[in-house]
Amino acid sequence: MAAILQRGADPAARFETRAATREAPWVKWTLIAVALLFFALFLLMPLIAVFIEALRKGWEAYFAALTEPDALASVRLTLIAAGIAVPLNLVFGVAAAWAIAKFEFRGKHFLITLIDLPFSVSPVIAGLIYVLMFGAFGWFGPWLDAHGVKIVFAVPGIVLATVFVTFPFVARELIPLMQAQGREEEEAAIVLGASGWRVFWHVTLPNIRWGLLYGVILCNARAMGEFGAVSVVSGHIRGETNTMPLHVEILYNEYQFAAAFAVASLLALLALVTLGIKVWVERRVSRPSPRAQDGATS
Amino acid sequence: MSIQVRNIAKRFGGFTALDGVTLDFPSGELVALLGPSGCGKTTLLRIIAGLETADGGHVLLEGEDASGRNVRERQVGFVFQHYALFRHMTVFDNVAFGMRMKPRAQRPTARQIREKVHSLLELVQLDWLAGRFPSQLSGGQRQRIALARALAVEPRVLLLDEPFGALDAKVRKELRRWLRRLHDELHITSIFVTHDQEEALEVADRVVLMNRGRVEQVGAPEEVYRQPATPFVYSFLGAVNLFHGRVDSEGVRVGGDLLPRAAQEGGLAEGARVLAFARPHELDIIAGNGGEGGMAAKVCRALSFGVTTRIELEGSDGQHFEVELTRERAEALALAAGQTVRLVPSNLRVFEYEEGAGI
Numbered sequence: 001m002a003a004i005l006q007r008g009a010d011p012a013a014r015f016e017t018r019a020a021t022r023e024a025p026w027v028k029w030t031l032i033a034v035a036l037l038f039f040a041l042f043l044l045m046p047l048i049a050v051f052i053e054a055l056r057k058g059w060e061a062y063f064a065a066l067t068e069p070d071a072l073a074s075v076r077l078t079l080i081a082a083g084i085a086v087p088l089n090l091v092f093g094v095a096a097a098w099a100i101a102k103f104e105f106r107g108k109h110f111l112i113t114l115i116d117l118p119f120s121v122s123p124v125i126a127g128l129i130y131v132l133m134f135g136a137f138g139w140f141g142p143w144l145d146a147h148g149v150k151i152v153f154a155v156p157g158i159v160l161a162t163v164f165v166t167f168p169f170v171a172r173e174l175i176p177l178m179q180a181q182g183r184e185e186e187e188a189a190i191v192l193g194a195s196g197w198r199v200f201w202h203v204t205l206p207n208i209r210w211g212l213l214y215g216v217i218l219c220n221a222r223a224m225g226e227f228g229a230v231s232v233v234s235g236h237i238r239g240e241t242n243t244m245p246l247h248v249e250i251l252y253n254e255y256q257f258a259a260a261f262a263v264a265s266l267l268a269l270l271a272l273v274t275l276g277i278k279v280w281v282e283r284r285v286s287r288p289s290p291r292a293q294d295g296a297t298s
Numbered sequence: 299m300s301i302q303v304r305n306i307a308k309r310f311g312g313f314t315a316l317d318g319v320t321l322d323f324p325s326g327e328l329v330a331l332l333g334p335s336g337c338g339k340t341t342l343l344r345i346i347a348g349l350e351t352a353d354g355g356h357v358l359l360e361g362e363d364a365s366g367r368n369v370r371e372r373q374v375g376f377v378f379q380h381y382a383l384f385r386h387m388t389v390f391d392n393v394a395f396g397m398r399m400k401p402r403a404q405r406p407t408a409r410q411i412r413e414k415v416h417s418l419l420e421l422v423q424l425d426w427l428a429g430r431f432p433s434q435l436s437g438g439q440r441q442r443i444a445l446a447r448a449l450a451v452e453p454r455v456l457l458l459d460e461p462f463g464a465l466d467a468k469v470r471k472e473l474r475r476w477l478r479r480l481h482d483e484l485h486i487t488s489i490f491v492t493h494d495q496e497e498a499l500e501v502a503d504r505v506v507l508m509n510r511g512r513v514e515q516v517g518a519p520e521e522v523y524r525q526p527a528t529p530f531v532y533s534f535l536g537a538v539n540l541f542h543g544r545v546d547s548e549g550v551r552v553g554g555d556l557l558p559r560a561a562q563e564g565g566l567a568e569g570a571r572v573l574a575f576a577r578p579h580e581l582d583i584i585a586g587n588g589g590e591g592g593m594a595a596k597v598c599r600a601l602s603f604g605v606t607t608r609i610e611l612e613g614s615d616g617q618h619f620e621v622e623l624t625r626e627r628a629e630a631l632a633l634a635a636g637q638t639v640r641l642v643p644s645n646l647r648v649f650e651y652e653e654g655a656g657i
Binding site: 184185187188189190191192193194195198202203206207 | 374
């Protein structure tokens with residue numbers, strides 16, 4: 001995704017200034033109006049509605065809803081789940097992308113398909129997989145029960161479901177980038193005497209850093225916002241196994257609209273911050289390093 | 299350091315890249331591996347570097363079997379066709395990379411590294427670019443930096459994989475001369491891969507001609523050009539006219555025409571199927587339809603720029619011929635397009651015909 005946005009003057013500007021390719025003004029303005037209207041109606045209005053509804057009963061009620069113990073517990077759990085899932089997928093994603101982009105092996109296409117599986121499978125199914133495997137009546141359920149390990153309807157299940165659902169983000173971002181960069185720089189580093197680890201640290205990682213950060217941001221956004229898969233494995237135990245999206249649903253079902261929207265606004269705020277970072281990263285990606293103009297460094 | 303390769307074989311799936319290659323690269327020489335794409339020259343270079351492992355055979359560095367030795371320990375410098383500079387590092391950091399990657403005990407101090415980098419950048423005449431990033435350099439500059447980077451670790455061998463392949467013709471010519479000068483200064487054993495025969499002949503001390511995973515001929519540039527050992531070498535080095543025919547008591551019979559042959563070389567039996575070669579300057583044109591001997595051909599066009607005139611002709615079966623004459627001779631002939639003439643070789647090399655010789 002980031003690669004598409006990279007480099008060069010805006011081709012749209014050139015397209016616009018040339019008579020041969022310029023559209024009639026009414027086409028231009030109709031298209032812009034339709035796009036903006038759609039954006040306002042389906043994206044901007046709901047976002048504003050979230051904040052309006054959240055503050056309907058005033059700031060006091062807003063803060064009360066956020067500092068309520070169950071709400072705090074849900075925030076904590078969301079942070080824990082994302083805090084484990086994102087680093088794990090960072091490592092898995094880099095490893096998978098590395099393997100696919102830099103090596104030839106049997107079953108490579110199968111691995112690529114496998115990475116996409118979480119995207120193509122409904123999140124509910126993803127949750128169910130874990131219930132079927134680790135639940136009380138699942139494959140490993142009795143054994144886990146006998147050893148006092150609880151996965152489903154507990155924090156480990158939520159983390160597992162989150163890891164599953166967010167797996168493709170980092171790998172998907174890195175594979176095309178690393179494939180485009182090829183193996184030559186790594187080969188050059190090896191010939192110059194660098195060990196495998198140092199090649200990764202000094203050559204591979206710096207080359208993929210912005211793509212990696214972009215993948216991590218997307219991965220994090222999804223990890224915090226995931227509802228379906230987590231809902232299946234959570235069991236909805238208040239203050240224990242509710243993440244923020246689940247907490248919002250419970251409050252809403254109990255007609256506590258202001259409180260529900262208050263927690264929802266926190267999630268929305270998080271999404272906005274993520275988007276902000278994403279824009280910043282994109283700008284970094286599309287611009288050559290600022291150090292480029294400096295004099296000699298050593 | 300001398301390099302020897304013994305019986306190297308390499309296959310990629312069903313494709314034989316190298317088929318029992320044995321070669322010696324004496325110390326201090328600049329050798330070109332020359333051949334068409336897919337002939338195995340780059341694979342051979344990568345096997346010598348250790349970037350690729352051979353299916354069979356040995357690589358001896360200074361007489362010592364290097365098959366088990368890792369790339370890192372082979373002390374080779376490698377220059378890639380597409381430079382492979384580290385794009386996130388400055389020119390300075392690129393050149394310093396190899397020294398900084400050394401084990402702590404052998405690593406030079408920061409000051410030594412700085413001095414070495416600057417002396418290398420001076421050697422490649424690009425000291426003023428130390429702070430730039432690779433993306434800010436031209437292709438020729440990048441390749442010179444890549445060379446400086448390879449030399450920084452004081453390699454015992456320098457391996458260059460189509461080093462000028464990605465550059466435009468003018469820069470390529472300039473860098474060629476520059477590489478030769480650099481080699482005369484450093485005398486480091488060097489092997490460079492190229493598919494450009496002019497480049498190989500101009501730069502190298504010796505040329506190794508490869509085709510289909512085999513070595514066709516090894517020799518000094520002049521030697522391989524003047525005495526090609528195989529039909530492949532003949533047709534690959536420079537422009538050439540090819541005749542398919544059979545040996546006759548008077549020469550080579552091609553269809554109804556006879557190409558006279560001075561020396562009865564090679565002991566070919568009468569009636570044997572042969573390939574005969576003549577370079578464009580080794581053919582003369584006889585105007586007028588009379589006279590025996592020579593090959594009938596029709597003039598297509600004459601190109602006269604430079605000192606010689608190049609005449610393109612077409613044989614009776616549509617075959618293409620090329621003749622190079624001095625301008626005076628061409629003017630004396632006063633050839634017109636469509637005119638039928640006879641081609642008479644002053645020198646003809648004859649090889650026995652072999653199935654699938656790659657011509």
